Amino acid sequence: MLEKSHIKFTGLFSAAALILWMALSSTSSSGCASRSSGDQDKTPRAAGQLYENYCASCHGMYMERFAGEDRQAMFAMPQNEMEEIIREGDYESGMPAFGEVFSEEEIEAVAEHILTDIKEEAGSHEYRPGFPEVVETEALSFRIDTVASGLGIPWGMAWLPNGDMLVTERSGELFRFRDKKFEAMIDGVPRVYANGQGGLLDIKLHPDYEDNGWIYLAYSEPEGNGGNTAIMRARLDGNTLVDKEKIFKAQPNTRSGVHFGCRMAFDENNYLFFSVGERGHPPNAQDLTNHCGKIHRIHDDGRIPDDNPFVDTPDAMPTIWSYGHRNPQGLAFHPETGELWETEHGPKGGDELNIIKKGTNYGWPEITYGINYDGTIITEDTAKAGMEQPVIYWTPSIAPCGMAFADAETYPQWANDIFSGSLSFRYVVRTDLEGNDVEKDEIMLREAGRVRSIETGPDGYLYIGVENPGFVFRLIPADSGI
Numbered sequence: 001m002l003e004k005s006h007i008k009f010t011g012l013f014s015a016a017a018l019i020l021w022m023a024l025s026s027t028s029s030s031g032c033a034s035r036s037s038g039d040q041d042k043t044p045r046a047a048g049q050l051y052e053n054y055c056a057s058c059h060g061m062y063m064e065r066f067a068g069e070d071r072q073a074m075f076a077m078p079q080n081e082m083e084e085i086i087r088e089g090d091y092e093s094g095m096p097a098f099g100e101v102f103s104e105e106e107i108e109a110v111a112e113h114i115l116t117d118i119k120e121e122a123g124s125h126e127y128r129p130g131f132p133e134v135v136e137t138e139a140l141s142f143r144i145d146t147v148a149s150g151l152g153i154p155w156g157m158a159w160l161p162n163g164d165m166l167v168t169e170r171s172g173e174l175f176r177f178r179d180k181k182f183e184a185m186i187d188g189v190p191r192v193y194a195n196g197q198g199g200l201l202d203i204k205l206h207p208d209y210e211d212n213g214w215i216y217l218a219y220s221e222p223e224g225n226g227g228n229t230a231i232m233r234a235r236l237d238g239n240t241l242v243d244k245e246k247i248f249k250a251q252p253n254t255r256s257g258v259h260f261g262c263r264m265a266f267d268e269n270n271y272l273f274f275s276v277g278e279r280g281h282p283p284n285a286q287d288l289t290n291h292c293g294k295i296h297r298i299h300d301d302g303r304i305p306d307d308n309p310f311v312d313t314p315d316a317m318p319t320i321w322s323y324g325h326r327n328p329q330g331l332a333f334h335p336e337t338g339e340l341w342e343t344e345h346g347p348k349g350g351d352e353l354n355i356i357k358k359g360t361n362y363g364w365p366e367i368t369y370g371i372n373y374d375g376t377i378i379t380e381d382t383a384k385a386g387m388e389q390p391v392i393y394w395t396p397s398i399a400p401c402g403m404a405f406a407d408a409e410t411y412p413q414w415a416n417d418i419f420s421g422s423l424s425f426r427y428v429v430r431t432d433l434e435g436n437d438v439e440k441d442e443i444m445l446r447e448a449g450r451v452r453s454i455e456t457g458p459d460g461y462l463y464i465g466v467e468n469p470g471f472v473f474r475l476i477p478a479d480s481g482i
């Protein structure tokens with residue numbers, strides 16, 4: 001009987017998703033795994049439990065994923081139609097069929113459960129951004145184009161030469177979107193240590209991707225008694241990652257669930273720069289014998305450049321490029337000057353925007369404009385000899401995550417301004433630059449949601465990833481006629 005349902009899943013995504021789904025559901029539902037559908041004499045299993053075991057791995061606990069852009073439309077679906085989808089699946093979209101696994105009674109119960117209980121509970125877990133048709137800001141009006149939905153925490157984004165968008169989910173999945181539609185789940189993603197702020201983090205393509213096919217993934221890797229930030233490169237074969245090479249792993253491992261970093265950026269000579277947070281242990285940032293609280297620089301294959309600043313310093317980690325950082329989660333090269341800019345989370349207050357220079361100490365926790373979360377003082381010092389000052393700092397904290405420079409051709413009014421996401425205030429900040437000086441900050445897209453990622457796509461548009469429910473938006477100038 002199972003054969004029949006397998007035949008339905010011969011599409012690339014469906015096969016991969018089915019395997020993943022089977023793996024997930026067999027670990028979370030050992031009591032149900034051996035049940036066969038022919039057992040009509042058995043009492044039906046509880047709908048809530050069935051949903052949790054068989055559906056939540058893809059759809060989330062509140063049907064917040066893969067339920068179309070407008071969940072309300074799905075909640076308005078006639079029950080018999082929903083039962084049909086559950087029974088037969090949908091080969092095209094990648095929804096598996098459950099007709100062989102569930103009894104008719106169970107199919108009915110699950111559909112009813114979604115249309116009543118989940119529909120009711122989903123309300124408080126749903127956020128619908130109510131953007132106006134045209135968003136007017138100081139220098140430019142734009143429209144919001146939703147390019148991906150059904151996500152949780154879209155941590156990083158990258159684009160393949162054919163235009164497909166790859167999106168990392170912090171929980172450890174990698175998705176491919178095509179023409180604004182979910183296309184496939186990528187197989188072979190490294191196992192992640194998804195505790196606290198960790199998980200699958202940034203994604204970048206090699207600048208020469210068309211020639212070498214390398215994709216770089218940053219993630220928190222489980223190791224020993226805890227884990228730490230790691231970087232892997234791999235190639236795509238269809239929708240599977242192959243040729244996997246781990247090229248960096250931060251030491252030491254820790255059970256701490258905070259401050260993993262990890263944004264990546266390539267410079268024009270193909271050096272890979274990336275950030276690792278101090279893992280909740282501030283002294284790490286001043287201690288060159290560990291990787292935490294640093295910006296690092298390596299060759300694209302993980303080798304250590306011999307002109308890195310601390311290669312000759314005894315016991316220092318040779319990948320270190322700069323130090324004294326708390327938790328940097330924005331990293332990008334200025335399109336004109338080629339300088340590396342960074343944003344990092346301060347404690348309570350004191351989030352920083354920095355220009356990253358070789359061998360430089362950015363001062364955390366010796367100097368800071370922030371204070372402890374409980375209001376106590378970390379240090380009276382905001383400046384010290386030998387420690388670099390930020391370009392600007394944000395108090396109160398905006399919790400900056402994701403950062404990109406606005407493309408000068410796509411947005412002449414914003415040319416080379418910095419766009420940062422705010423996790424805590426759920427908005428986007430435009431930092432208006434004149435050369436390396438900040439003219440001012442402009443807040444836009446209030447209530448966009450927790451902004452996790454910002455990238456400039458190959459089409460020149462700014463892409464903004466928000467959390468829970470996760471979307472990716474693209475900002476299209478209103479006068480562009482698109």
Ligand code: HEC
Nearest residue numbers: 017021054055058066067068074082085086093094095096
């Ligand atoms: C392997 C991942 C996966 C699993 C497991 C899964 N689904 Fe789906 N489901 C999908 C995808 C993908 C779609 C298509 C979404 C789209 O078209 O954007 C979908 C679509 C649906 C839809 C139609 C939504 C709409 O608005 O048209 C329903 C209803 C649904 N699934 C119910 C369920 C139920 C109930 C279960 C558990 C018994 C389940 N799904 C398990 C991936 C999954």
